[in-house]
Amino acid sequence: MYERHHYIAGKDVEGTSGRFGPIFNPSKGEQQGKVALASKAEVESAIAAAEAAFPAWSGTSVVKRARVLQNLVQILYREKDALAEALSSEHGKVFSDAQGDVQRGLEVAEFAQGIPHLLKGEYSDNVGGGIDMYSMRKPLGVVAGITPFNFPAMIPLWMSCMAIACGNTYVLKPSEKDPTVPLMFAACWKEAGLPDGVFNVINGDKEAVDTVCTDPRVKAVSFVGSTPIAQYVYATSTANGKRCQAMGGAKNHMVIMPDADLNQVADALIGAAYGSAGERCMAISVAVCVGDEVADKLVEMLKPRVEALKIGHSMDPEAEMGPLVTADHMAKVSGYLDLAEQEGATIVVDGRNFKNDQPGFENGYYLGGSLYDNVTPDMRTYKEEIFGPTLQIIRTKSFDEAAELPTVHEFGNGTTIFTRDGDTAREYANRVEVGMVGINVPIPVPLAFHTFGGWKSSAFGDINQHGMEGMRFYTKTKTVTSRWPTGIRSGAEFVIPTLNS
Ligand code: NAD
DSSP, X not given: OEEEOXXXXXXXXXXXXXXXXXXXXXXXXXXXXXXXXXXXXXXXXHHHHHHHHHHHHHTSOHHHHHHHHHHHHHHHHHHHHHHHHHHHHHHOOOHHHHHHHHHHHHHHHHHHTTHHHHTOOEEEEEEETTEEEXXXXXXXXXXXXXXXXXXXXXXXXXXXXXXXXXXXXXXXXXXXXXXXXXXXXXXXXXXXXXXXXXXXXXXXXXXXXXXXXXXXXXXXXXXXXXXXHXXXXXXXXXXXXXXXXXXXXXXXXXXXXXXXXXXXXXXXXXXXHHGGGGOOTTOEEEEEEEXXXXXXXXXXXXXXXXXXXOBOOTTOTTOSBOOOSOXXXXXXXXHHHHHHHHTTOEEEEOOTTOOOOSTXXXXXXXXXXXXXXXXXXXXXXXXXXXXXXXXXXXXEXXXXXXXXXXXXXXXXSEXXXXXXXXXXXXXXXXXXXXXXXXXXXXXXXXXXXXXXXXXEXXXXXXOOBSHHHHHHHTEEEEEEEEESSTTOXXXXXXSOOOTTO
16 A cells, blocks of 8 residues: 655655545555645645745746756656556556557647747837837746546646746646656656756645635646536636636537448547547547438447457556546446436447456456447436446437537537548538537547647636647736837827827
């Protein structure tokens, strides 16, 4: 049984709150460790460490900051498998997928290496008599990230690499369910040459989150997690004068047109719905078939594939899907499957009774893949996020009816369309009220140099994660107007300067 603590000012800090949370091994279905849950005072000490480190770090030349990022990238490549193994043991996603989790975060570190270019600013020469004007991007100060359990590597790296490259100092509050990888990142940053106090990790629950969102020294909060908490963090942080971006839950639709290659669609759906046991905010959870013929054929093709999913412990190299993160989450997903049945959906494959018989892993939090047909938009199981290995089929009569579903749905994170018709694809991408759209691509997660963010109840605040928006979120603009040479006398002016003056 191991313990995880906090990382403040370059040191492991045990914590004195006396409160701990359990860390489970979902593959085995047992507790493997415990994590210290910070008190308000402990969070305040991390914020103080970040505040103390800010003047020197923000004053460090941007090229030197970029070099720390370059070192970090090399270290993360070296440590990738160790990070992925720790991640898969606490999260339950299979090792190859855990490597992908680290890799997607690492790619943001690679992007952030280019920070001298990103922060170049703007310059206008001779905007008036002897007057030049330039804008520069300044860091905000102490900024914080609050992250979910489902991407314990990628999301902390999305946030911290951009924030730190821009010259801010950082307090990370990762998910208490899988705290090891963020603490391993602390060691990586230190080895990369980051001064103590610039990157701090506070483990905790609501008490830690509330402190981060209300402390006046924290200038910006980036959150990723479920919608109710995203709304709460957004409301609390902005009410306390902070900049905030808060990404929430999802219900992602794939529209399948009659001209689509159904073999390609079936493969895409199996990976996108059941990969990581459906615990991805960009997982496809609804397949919207245009026409009964498409639906009938697709269900026939999907059924044997869902039944044949290879489910095993997270380090089993044969496994395509591991367990769910906790027993509680497994029970929640199972409850939604019961509800779908009560609501009248047709069960094609029922994953509720799956048992893993791998020796030593019989008690893990496993569900089999589930497939439900004849789901309708009025069902609660359609309206709400399930976040498990289940796919719902909705039958529609036309493209217009299909495109309307993700448009009017409460969530608007990702969606995709499979078709061979460019006109239809283009129309869908333009029309649908969703932030990230795929065309014959099942999981359209933007790469590090573009930005990630949903619409509607999938994101609060108007600046996305990483890419150029990440740089904007973690900086504020200062514009300088200067007149050289001095000595030009025009007397006192009482009218606002305009281009005519
Ligand atoms: P969660 O909302 O339970 O937890 C997220 C963070 O909030 C954690 O750090 C947690 O400690 C904290 N938290 C939990 N309850 C809190 C409370 N009452 N008050 C204050 N803080 C609290 O989310 P999760 O279960 O860890 O992650 C899964 C969710 O995240 C899903 O809804 C998923 O769709 C979403 N998600 C969204 C995106 C996106 O970019 N839109 C990406 C990944 C995950």
